[in-house]
Amino acid sequence: MTAELLEQELHAYVDGTLPEARRLEVETWLATHPADAARVQAWTGQNQSLHAAFDAVLNEPLPLSLVRATRRPNMTMPFKTLTAMLAMLVTGLLGYAIGLGSSGLAPAAPAYLARDAAIAHAVFSPEARHPVEVDAAHADHLVAWLSKRVGTQLQAPDFSAQGFELLGGRLLSGETGPVAQFMYQDGIERRVTLYVRRAAAGNQETAFRHATENGVDVFYWIDGDFGYALSGQIGRQAIQRLADAAYQQLVTASAKP
Amino acid sequence: MRARPDLIEHLPRLRRYARALTGDVNRADDLVQDTLERALAKLDLWQPGSDLRAWLFTLMHNLFVNQIRLRRPQETVMEDALDVPVSGGQMEALAARDIHEALARLPEEQREVLLLVGLEQFGYSEAAQVLGVPMGTVMSRLSRARERMRQMLAGEPAIKLKVVK
Numbered sequence: 001m002t003a004e005l006l007e008q009e010l011h012a013y014v015d016g017t018l019p020e021a022r023r024l025e026v027e028t029w030l031a032t033h034p035a036d037a038a039r040v041q042a043w044t045g046q047n048q049s050l051h052a053a054f055d056a057v058l059n060e061p062l063p064l065s066l067v068r069a070t071r072r073p074n075m076t077m078p079f080k081t082l083t084a085m086l087a088m089l090v091t092g093l094l095g096y097a098i099g100l101g102s103s104g105l106a107p108a109a110p111a112y113l114a115r116d117a118a119i120a121h122a123v124f125s126p127e128a129r130h131p132v133e134v135d136a137a138h139a140d141h142l143v144a145w146l147s148k149r150v151g152t153q154l155q156a157p158d159f160s161a162q163g164f165e166l167l168g169g170r171l172l173s174g175e176t177g178p179v180a181q182f183m184y185q186d187g188i189e190r191r192v193t194l195y196v197r198r199a200a201a202g203n204q205e206t207a208f209r210h211a212t213e214n215g216v217d218v219f220y221w222i223d224g225d226f227g228y229a230l231s232g233q234i235g236r237q238a239i240q241r242l243a244d245a246a247y248q249q250l251v252t253a254s255a256k257p
Numbered sequence: 258m259r260a261r262p263d264l265i266e267h268l269p270r271l272r273r274y275a276r277a278l279t280g281d282v283n284r285a286d287d288l289v290q291d292t293l294e295r296a297l298a299k300l301d302l303w304q305p306g307s308d309l310r311a312w313l314f315t316l317m318h319n320l321f322v323n324q325i326r327l328r329r330p331q332e333t334v335m336e337d338a339l340d341v342p343v344s345g346g347q348m349e350a351l352a353a354r355d356i357h358e359a360l361a362r363l364p365e366e367q368r369e370v371l372l373l374v375g376l377e378q379f380g381y382s383e384a385a386q387v388l389g390v391p392m393g394t395v396m397s398r399l400s401r402a403r404e405r406m407r408q409m410l411a412g413e414p415a416i417k418l419k420v421v422k
Contacts, residue, residue, distance in 0.1 A: 008396055011403070015374060017381075042407040049356040049410075050277065050376040057273040062265075063286060066272070069293040070264040122266040128378050214263055 010036060014043045016128065051130050058123065059133070061173045114220045117195035117229030118213030120172055120181055125191040125232075132168030132183050142169050146180040146196075152226060154196060156182045157246040163187060164242065184242075192232035192242060199227040208243060210236065219243035223250065262300075262309050264293060270377065271313060277372050278321060280361050288324075292317040311379070314387045318369065325365055353409040362409060367402035370395055 006029070012018045013026045030037040124131055134142040139156065147154040149171050156166055164184040172179040179197040199222050211218045217239045220229035228250070230243045271292060275285035295316045296303075303312050353359035360368055373384040374395075381399075385392040 007400060011374075011396065011399055012381075015378075039404075039407065042411070043403045046356075046371075046403060046406050046410070047375040050372070053356050054273050054277045054376060057276050058269045060269075060272070062268055062272075066268055066286060066289055066293065067265060069290050069297075070268065119263075119266045123269050126378075214266070 006036075010040055011043070014040055014047065055130050059170065059172065113195075113197070113199070113222075113227040113229050114209070114211040114218040115213050116174060116179075116197075117193070117220065117231050118211075118216040118218050120179070120195055121193045121216050121218075121231035122214065124170065124181065125183065125193060131191070133170035135168040136166040138168075139166060146171060146182075149178045150180045150196060151177070151198065154180055155250060157194065157249045159184050159192075159242055159245060162238075162242055162245060164192060167191070186234075190232070190234050192230060192234065192239065194246060195229040195231065197227055198225055208240075208247070210240070212236075221247065262303075262305075264296060264309075264313070267310055267313050270310070271317060274314065274372060274377055275317065277360065277376055278368065280357060288317060288320060291320050295320065308383070311383055311387055314373070314377070314379070315389070318387055318389075321365075321369075353412070356410070359406050359409040363402055363405060367398050367405065370398040371402040371406070374399055 009018065009022065009026055013023060018026060030040060134145065136142070143154055143156055146169055156169070159165070163186045165186075167183045167185050169180060169182045172181055174197050176198045179195060182194040182196075183191055184193070185191050208219055208221050211220070216231050216233055217236050218229050218231045219239055219242075220227065221243075222228075228246070230239060230246055232239050232242075268289070271289050272285065275288045275292075276282065279285045279288060292313060296313055299316070303309065353362060360371075363371065369388060370384060373379045373387060374381065379387065381395050382392055385395045388395065
């Protein structure tokens with residue numbers, strides 16, 4: 001093994017990108033080379049310190065100016081801008097009118113639930129090392145903590161029959177207040193997230209609905225004052241099976257006194 | 258007109274990277290804002306199906322590099338000088354109180370690689386793509402960054418060495 005190759009492999013070992021067989025060989029090497037082991041340990045510590053120092057940024061509410069900057073229509077002609085504004089005004093009014101016509105309530109509010117849940121899924125599920133704020137080893141504490149913040153007695157559904165184990169959860173902030181996100185993972189590290197938040201006032205209970213947001217399948221429903229959304233990229237049917245299980249467990253739980 | 262990808266889901270991680278890169282909340286969000294504006298202006302150049310996140314980080318890298326050039330035009334050729342091996346006598350001066358200070362003292366080129374790989378979890382070839390350099394350069398910068406951080410963080414601040422009498 002040449003020096004340069006080893007150096008590269010020590011980094012790949014720290015970053016968790018070595019194939020399993022090679023990883024074991026590097027471990028054997030480290031057991032007898034304390035200087036390399038010390039470097040590897042220090043580098044691993046650096047990665048952990050970076051996450052400890054900066055992961056909190058992920059949970060900060062997004063500054064409105066930045067959210068707007070993701071939406072700004074890219075037009076330079078004043079005429080085009082005017083047209084776009086008019087179009088938004090018209091569709092906005094139309095949406096409002098349709099909303100009034102059907103139920104008199106805020107139109108399409110549950111669709112935001114699916115969209116927000118899909119965004120939260122896309123943001124946090126790829127995190128290899130810190131996908132959750134509190135891990136499943138502290139499940140009781142996690143559920144109690146999220147319940148207190150969200151303002152209802154939550155329950156993390158059990159998906160072990162479907163092959164998914166609870167990884168943990170985190171607290172996010174949404175437009176209607178705090179949001180709880182539970183994350184699950186299966187044997188081949190596919191992840192699904194359950195997003196729970198207080199529903200916007202006036203929402204009625206809904207049956208299951210399905211949406212696809214940027215390639216993420218979302219099944220969502222409103223139950224009482226709360227909106228639930230299960231998101232993942234494991235195929236629509238697989239997500240639906242999990243959503244069915246979640247719904248059954250949560251309804252059964254809320255029916256108990 | 259083809260569907261425009263949604264940039265909002267990338268916001269939290271762009272902000273995290275910018276915060277670590279600049280060490281300053283306002284400078285970081287300004288950098289994110291500039292990145293988003295550039296992205297919206299150039300979205301037609303992005304290849305649908307390719308990695309949008311890597312593309313956004315590439316835009317941010319280019320903006321960051323330009324900022325540094327504007328701030329300190331005379332220092333842009335200093336990377337090699339900063340990479341002179343550290344002798345024992347310099348260790349004390351290198352000691353950093355915490356990860357923030359150690360990061361701030363890394364040359365920008367090394368800081369970027371360390372953060373892309375260690376914090377943002379880009380693969381080495383992805384990081385090379387974001388930075389527009391060969392993978393060998395990524396590996397050597399990563400190696401130097403990690404060793405430099407190790408020296409800085411291992412160096413005991415003088416005040417801790419005082420023994421209570």
